[in-house]
Amino acid sequence: MQRTILVTGGAGFIGSHLVRLLVNKYPDYRIINLDKLTYAGNLTNLKDVESRPNYEFVKADIVDAAAILQLFKDKGIDGVIHLAAESHVDRSITNPTEFVFTNVIGTVNLLNAARACWNDAFSGKRFYHVSTDEVYGALAPTDSMFTESTRYDPHSPYSASKASSDHFVRAYFDTFGLPTVISNCSNNYGAYQFPEKLIPLFINNIRNNKPLPVYGRGENVRDWLWVEDHARAIDLIFHKGKNGDTYNIGGHNEWKNIDLIRLMCRIMDAKLGRPAGMSEGLITYVKDRAGHDLRYAIDSSKLQRDLGWTPSLQFEEGIEKTIDWYLANPDWLEQVTSGAYQQYYEQQYKGR
Ligand code: NAD
Ligand code: DAU
Numbered sequence: 001m002q003r004t005i006l007v008t009g010g011a012g013f014i015g016s017h018l019v020r021l022l023v024n025k026y027p028d029y030r031i032i033n034l035d036k037l038t039y040a041g042n043l044t045n046l047k048d049v050e051s052r053p054n055y056e057f058v059k060a061d062i063v064d065a066a067a068i069l070q071l072f073k074d075k076g077i078d079g080v081i082h083l084a085a086e087s088h089v090d091r092s093i094t095n096p097t098e099f100v101f102t103n104v105i106g107t108v109n110l111l112n113a114a115r116a117c118w119n120d121a122f123s124g125k126r127f128y129h130v131s132t133d134e135v136y137g138a139l140a141p142t143d144s145m146f147t148e149s150t151r152y153d154p155h156s157p158y159s160a161s162k163a164s165s166d167h168f169v170r171a172y173f174d175t176f177g178l179p180t181v182i183s184n185c186s187n188n189y190g191a192y193q194f195p196e197k198l199i200p201l202f203i204n205n206i207r208n209n210k211p212l213p214v215y216g217r218g219e220n221v222r223d224w225l226w227v228e229d230h231a232r233a234i235d236l237i238f239h240k241g242k243n244g245d246t247y248n249i250g251g252h253n254e255w256k257n258i259d260l261i262r263l264m265c266r267i268m269d270a271k272l273g274r275p276a277g278m279s280e281g282l283i284t285y286v287k288d289r290a291g292h293d294l295r296y297a298i299d300s301s302k303l304q305r306d307l308g309w310t311p312s313l314q315f316e317e318g319i320e321k322t323i324d325w326y327l328a329n330p331d332w333l334e335q336v337t338s339g340a341y342q343q344y345y346e347q348q349y350k351g352r
Helices: 013-025 065-075 089-094 096-118 157-176 198-207 227-240 257-272 301-307 315-328 330-338 340-348
Strands: 003-008 029-035 055-059 079-082 126-132 180-185 187-189 212-215 221-226 246-249 254-256 283-286
Touching (some): 079 227, 096 126, 126 157, 126 227, 157 180, 180 227, 187 227, 198 212, 221 227, 227 246, 246 301, 257 315, 315 330
Parallel strands (some): 003 079, 079 126, 126 180
């Protein structure tokens, strides 16, 4: 094998798309997927690549410093693409401390292990930290988009923990010369997203004729990117990005929540053979999320200019494709909502 790449959080939403891309595109790389398998980790997302000779799964917790160091020593890791995180803003409001452990301490443990094992011999090595646009805070409706030099201003415990981890990654580049790179991406959508996040939750609720809980007045704006375009950007930045640099990734695709929800309702009425307007009747305005950021919008022109990345899918096509995927995979949704997916590791992996 040419290179051994550690992907953390590879059983999650974005991680599973990235692992699939890397395993298929680089047969000469050994791709190690390290994941704790929290509620968000689902190994069934990777059934199609799990028997490939260049893929390996390791169940481990990035908060366990000794286990992470041992893994680095045992596996001869050349590159890290770090996605493992607690990722849901609402959960960070209920339990902030978990976000500090995983997102901050976990990241520092990985940085320390890379530093200890690479031992200042950094040629051919890279530590890539996957972060979020939420570290930049919230925009007013007429503000210009977040650029790589926008001042950090996180508001939720989730975004504060991601901002902290970004600072540690930059500090390890500045202080120890560790070859790091960071990307900050906008909201992703697509297949295999845990149905606690807006798009898969609402698709599932529309499917089951359940209420659609819109926070506040639905006026908040998010900038949506198809997850496979994010995975392509990560691949590009990992291979071509500059050490010490930051790259924003986004779709130039801002949607007010309520407009997006109405669009999903219209598409799904047509696909489910329901009378036009029926699913909109499920919209229920509920108490707003505490500290709810009004608007995110990412300027990804640096990535487009320097590395030639562009999103491949228009949103109207992507959202339809995404709805089609969830409707064609009711078993996936049912296993996730019932918790049955959590038995897959015991059934398929334990004792291997
Ligand atoms: P996710 O919640 O779907 O997946 C997270 C994965 O990390 C899961 O497989 C989980 O089991 C694993 N994990 C959690 N804690 C762990 C620990 N202590 N040790 C090892 N593994 C652990 O998240 P996602 O939406 O795929 O996001 C992945 C990364 O991308 C995160 O770092 C997130 O901050 C970032 N990001 C997400 C989005 C988005 O829209 N989803 C946008 C920009 C950036
Ligand atoms: O911007 C990138 C971020 O996008 C990532 O870093 C996070 O990991 C990811 O979870 C996502 O954060 P958001 O908070 O923007 O995503 P979420 O899907 O939770 O919510 C999207 C919008 O929809 C937000 O304005 C809140 C609103 N919402 C969400 C839910 C779950 C509702 O109105 N009702 C809901 O039930």
